Amino acid sequence: MTVLGLSCYYHDASAAIIRDGIVVAAVQEERFDRERYSPVFPIQAVNFCLQQAGITIYDIDEVAFYEKMYLKFERTILAHVIGYPFTFNNFVETMPLWLKDRLAVSFAVREELSFKKPVLYVKHHLSHAASAFLVSPFERAAILTVDGVGEYACATWGVGNGTDIQIKKEQHYPHSLGLLYSIVTAFLGFHVFTGEGKVMALAEFGEPDHLDHFKKIIDLKDDGSFRLDTRYFSFNRGAKMHNEKFEELFGAPRGPGEPMTDRHHNIAASLQRMTEEIVLRMARHVHKATGERYLCLAGGVSLNVTANSRIRSEGQFEDLYIQPAAGDAGAALGAAAYVYHTVGGNPRVQPMTTCALGPEFSNHSVEVLLRNRRAKFQKLDRAALVAETARRIAANQVVGWFKGRSEFGPRALGNRSILANPADPTMRDRLNLAIKKREGFRPFGASVLLEHVSDYFEFEGDSPYMLLVANIRPDKLGSIPAVTHVNNTSRIQTLTSERDGVYYELVREFYAQTGLPMILNTSFNRDEPIVNTPAEALKCFDESGIDCLVINDYVVDKATR
């Protein structure tokens, strides 16, 4: 059986295909149309997924959509009616989107993809739950999903058993942790979607002295459920979702480009602590209510690495599985997996052991590009390529690393990455300011050999998708400044030979050359979606301060460009 999963029309539009128990392809539309978090119908992503699977739409048995649009529409209409007349302008602005796109999913699938059967709609949080549990290695597990909002639900928990998922409880709109995080992100002068990670990083620079204010607007229960005091918010009234009353409590919002002050740091810190507290209470409750040994996480809030790490370190659950595409991109995969099991009655899909599910490019196409762009290059065999790249990183060069299939989800994990020496004390500023063109406070993650992770971090076990942070061991502080955040933590990705192949070999070689079992890893982009094609990689390389580009088996040196 072959199922195509889709998500779109809000953000992170994506497509995924499950064929005979294997996740064969999954990718976000933004990688093709080059619009960050692109919301459009993922036509290019679908075309790629089909071609990657070696099939056409005629071979698709079912199309699964990640949301029940009419249910969501019902909630939206009700919210606008309740908020009338203040919601009127927003209603007029958003209705065309509903009528043109969101309520016309079946039409788009039929017209754009020529798929004749009815589309199967899976509830938003059920899609998230499926994306976490059904592709996890666990036969049974508790499931927790937390995000902005789906139809009504903003968070759910339940239990997965075999191919069955039971959602036990939902928390409904507008009482949403994801929305709250986005509201404060906007309040702090950042863009929603791109700014949440910045707020998380910023939080470590402040003190949580606004925690009381957050407690005032959030009625938090022991089980992690909560109610927002809606008097502080203005939902469905336009882009700004906080109101004057909120500003009375937190002060004036930060305008774009305004300087960042301690107050902003402290608000970010307070929000982050509140988020962790909520998620921890939810996880504790889910553990108590289900008695399960394992926990699966998905939904946009599961990209909050600090919160994830606190769940892990509390130790109620023996292990976690966090869907690497935890946001709505992963929901396309979840919807496909859910339909694959419920409609198809198939056995469990194989666990998702990699997120390298996107496009890859042949050596021939890379060489054609390099020759036609008159790039001087060396073609090296695997061992020589690894040795040469490690040598350059050890010499404090910044390397653009483009190998194999692109990663599904927001993280670059060694296939579309910028790599650098974590021991270089100037590297963080160089990368942030000169190469990535972003705020200087933002930290970088480390890709570390699994067998050496405990040498440098207070961490044992696996973190394959860089969705966890770890404290740097006190005796190693100062040794890896480029990946050390202000609170002496680092986001880590653990590498194994079996899973990470040539990327593992590169870090192992770097270890052999320098004695450091890790490399700084950040996504291969500059204020744009992660590069998808060799041409985009070459363009990013040419326009940035990256010293050396490795594409497939080819090495291009900036000095020769």
Added chain:
Amino acid sequence: MSQDLPFIATGGQRTTHIEVGSGFGGRICSACVLPEIKPHIQLDADGVCNICQDYRRQERTPLFLESDFIKILDKKRGKHRYDCLVMCSGGKDSTAALYFMKTRYKCNPLAFTFDHGFEQNDAIDNVRKAVDKLGVDFVFFKTNYMKDMFKQLIRSKSKAVICHPCSIWYMDLAYKMAKRFDAPFIIAGWTKGQSKKQEVMSSCGCNVHQPEYRAMALETQKFLDEELNGLPQYKDFPRTMETMLKRAKKEHNATVLSPHWFLPYGPEEYVQIIKENLGWDYTAQSYPKKSTNCMLNFISAHNSMRDYGYTHYHVEASKLVREGVLSREEALKNLRMDFDDSMLGGILGKLDLDVGNIR
């Protein structure tokens, strides 16, 4: 059913070697393989031609997705005797097109091959193997109809490109066959470098108005207007591709498409597929290298180089270079012209001509 190749002569004493652009200043675009031929092709200070410059100025090249192709096919699928007519020359591109139409797009195609007397036997063999393996209906049409026109074109020293009137003829034939056998689509094996994809929905996309073709197209039209008067069999022969299309559309509103415009696969991928699945192979010789064109094509290419300093294959290869399918070096290598004179003589002998007629 391979037969001896009738045109290959061995032991030729002379070789005709012509470099691209020779006789025309010899400057070649540093980004593609087109020579500078003013006024239509001009190089800037960096040696980049105006066509490459225009391409670079494009914000984004137009997108042609496979889903669009399927959308077009599905509108007429199952409503006609055949879903499409596939023009098969036995080359890699058209054989792959037939393979994709049958297996990938699950169509009921009619394969159609013509031979104007200069097709290679092993190319025809490729078609026969493909239609047998795929189990598709097949029409093979052999004719001497075009021979007199070819002969007149060469003998008159016209600068018309032999392939141009030929393509007007075979497209006319394809429309007639599509009408005769009730096929709503004519499928060609055109690559991303051939024809104008922008017109995919409306016509076969004749490209005579592109600057690279303008001089050639004018000469072709001149030849057709002026040199066919003594040949009554061509009284109704269309004088331009546009005329042919206009006439054909009145008779049968077929849409001309190529799956290669919509697929991300390059020739290196689909050659592998048809070799494995259809037993396809390259012909012993062809111009450019790695193609499977008819033998008269050697004369056509030779004369184009003589008259313009490049061929329509240089135009196609240049597009492929721009689109990243082919490296410039590879293109130049494939387009290198090194023809055995006795082979050229053998081809011309079929028209009662000799190499003196093309000097």
